[in-house]
Amino acid sequence: MSQKVTIATVAAYAQVSRQTVSNVINSPDIVRPETRERVRAAIAALGYRANQAARQMRTGRSRLLAVRIEPAGDGVNGSVADRFLHGLTDAAGAAGYRVMLYTARDDNDEIATYDDLLRAYDLDGFVLTGTGHGDPRTSWLARRDVPFVTFGRPWDTPDLHLWVDVDGADGVAQATRRLLATGHRRIGFIGWPAGSAVGDDRRSGWESTLAEVGLDPHGLARETVDGIAEGEATARELLDLDDPPTALVCVSDSLALGALRADPDPAGSLAVIGFDDTPVAAAMGLTSVSQPLRQAAAGCVDLMVAMLDGPPVPPTPLLLHPSLVLRQTA
């Protein structure tokens, strides 16, 4: 095995001092071009990689981001977290950062973990997902000036922190407009219980779109917790109405998959649109609203890096727009 290559090895090889090598890496512009190239050649020849631990000790920065990994609840939507995580790791890697995972039983446990991670690893920042009303985590982090970005809007206090989100109301509006365009007039909505910020937002897209064309949403919405069985039961309720809907927009793919099973017509005349464009939806031919998770993850990293690497211009939140993926069910 070749000996360990440090900055001193490179310096000796390129006939300069340690500090000059460091400068070539961190502020190349203050080094004379000639010298710079010589050092770069030495780095390449020796295969030098700066040791993060040493750098971190001096600078107090670790180039490490932490993300909480949550148990894939329903599984259908679980892959959303998976895809986001993948995008995040990719984008972070491109920006010279790495992603570290942690788990937590609940919000308070998570807060305890922050402290640990910050003290032991000098973490540069956190990426939080799924913020809700009155989130204790964001206020804890904000109070301590810990850099963080959320995937999900701060629903209560607009400018508490930076965020990236996908416009759920717009996604559901797109779905509703699609159904209107294909001739449907009685369009139902299956959502989550009121109070979930994300669910309420999505539902508003359905309501406002119907209102735009003068249709009355009254009596056509139902609420239930997430799940395929729940979706089926709730859809049946709606279909048993005197004047039942001919189409359903659902707040998630799980509910939509359930709704499909409630269709009494074996030919499948009931139109259904889900949300999240999960691979299962794709396989089952379910039309669904697709979130640009890769872009969202990249956005989180961009904001993070802008915060950390001294921004001349303060970064602004990012609201992305989803797109409708048309398949057999609508």
Added chain:
Amino acid sequence: MSQKVTIATVAAYAQVSRQTVSNVINSPDIVRPETRERVRAAIAALGYRANQAARQMRTGRSRLLAVRIEPAGDGVNGSVADRFLHGLTDAAGAAGYRVMLYTARDDNDEIATYDDLLRAYDLDGFVLTGTGHGDPRTSWLARRDVPFVTFGRPWDTPDLHLWVDVDGADGVAQATRRLLATGHRRIGFIGWPAGSAVGDDRRSGWESTLAEVGLDPHGLARETVDGIAEGEATARELLDLDDPPTALVCVSDSLALGALRADPDPAGSLAVIGFDDTPVAAAMGLTSVSQPLRQAAAGCVDLMVAMLDGPPVPPTPLLLHPSLVLRQTA
């Protein structure tokens, strides 16, 4: 904000030297109990946490494990990776390690990443998932004496490295025995194309179980790539036989979900069993073979820690047994 608390702060507070504090943390037994308690009290009082970067620089160990996160291919099975990752993060945390993520386009790209991670972060080890025949990654790591564990057996060279795996043949055998017990005699199998180590292993469980009771598997197996649509088409092929199977064992939940849709009987008389017990399977009422992913992840961490923290006894591979989760479809 309170000042940074280092080992020196604790030492001063407890009226001992830095080294004694270090000893209390790393080898408590060589410190006099009285002193030990005094130092522990100081640590608690000041809320001291050892700085990993400084520790790492001195010891060359980072207490960091790396895992590759793969894009959730099919989504149905994607949640498997998710659950494994969660278990891994939990178990690692309990053992004092943290999990770092990386992505890679292919095996060669992954190998390039190893080098980077090892040099820059002094990673303690890698956890690989999904090993196949002639895996270039394992040989690269083994040649360099980098500690690593795989979730998945080394299919070619038995003792090249440590591993944890779930006995797929046993899982499929359990499924097949269940179908035999409920009276089925013509039991088909839908698998992946021959050559995939995992798929071949699972298939062998079906074959051997039929052989045990004197049934001939001939003509009752089909191969296809993974996916719901593929499962449906392949199941139809089998059901169109002159003497069609009355039950199907499938190598994955995706294929099994497809097979369910091929059942001509709307009452669902075709028995189907899938593999992986994904949440979608649970929601759809699909009987499936469940892998103990949490245990598998914990096993990986155990082996890793045993390797890293100087094992008096060399650790041995771990083969776990799956269990059958009975639901409506079988």
Added chain:
DNA sequence: TATCCGAATTGGAACGTTCAAGCAGGTCAG
């Protein structure tokens, strides 16, 4: 010619931890 200036580079120090060696003070065998 003397002085100053900025650009380019250098050497010492420090980040927080653990290793290796050392030092008291006491016990025990010869």
Added chain:
DNA sequence: CTGACCTGCTTGAACGTTCCAATTCGGATA
């Protein structure tokens, strides 16, 4: 009584990097 050997603790050095202050040097200015 001496020297070897414990036990419990301390001190200096080192890990690899970047910060900071200092130094050199060619050229412009007074």
